[in-house]
Amino acid sequence: MRMAEESLQLLVVSDLDGTLLDHDDYSFEPVLPILDRMDENGIPMVVNTSKTRAEWLAMRGDFGNVDPFVVENGSAIYDGDEVTVLGTPRAEILEKLKPLKALFKFKGYSDASVTDIMEWTGLGRQSAERSADRHFSEPLLWGDTEEKEEEFCKLIEERGLMTLRGGRFLHVLGKTDKGRPLEHLRKGKVAIVALGDRPNDLAMLEAADIGVVIATGDDFVLEADDVLRSTETGPRGWAEMMTQILDQLNIPQSQTNHG
């Protein structure tokens, strides 16, 4: 772990689900005082999520956040009006999936109605619509054997794309990961703190100067070298570790009263 020198600017890059947001009840209150402290000291927080742009835009007001953000697992960085695409446009992904439909049994978001997606995900209508508003990835509900899935993943790779297992879905997306955006976000003398809880966060933790693994509420433990680890889970763990890091770097306390 490299510690920031005094002259270094700090940038915090964070996963959303299970990290900033509680995995079970989606609460995030514990992080708010820390976000105020960061705000008052000019430290941006870039959310780096597998969610879509529409999903984060609907949520970020609750965090009082206006900083750049990364969506769909490292596929694109949104910074004001500027978009940096690191993944593959969805139209291209769908085009490459077309011929595979005859060979494998799967159903994608693009084949589904909003009602289907609500059923698959348990989301309400608005949330399902935001989740379906994808620009760089296609989630598939796999309906074939495991063997066929392996074969499918290989064919996807040969077509210059990749697959990612996440919960119920097999995501097809461009060859990118949550670590790649960090080299674009690192402008000038900046030290990056990254926080995450799952395997898709590993590349991000490795690309950061200080990687922080947030404990999960289940028995999953993310294996990673040279990282700090929270004892508490989700947003509590986030607040615990960010307080430690900001204190260690002598970043002044927030002037806002959080009583």
Ligand SMILES: [Mg+2]
């Ligand atoms: Mg997560």
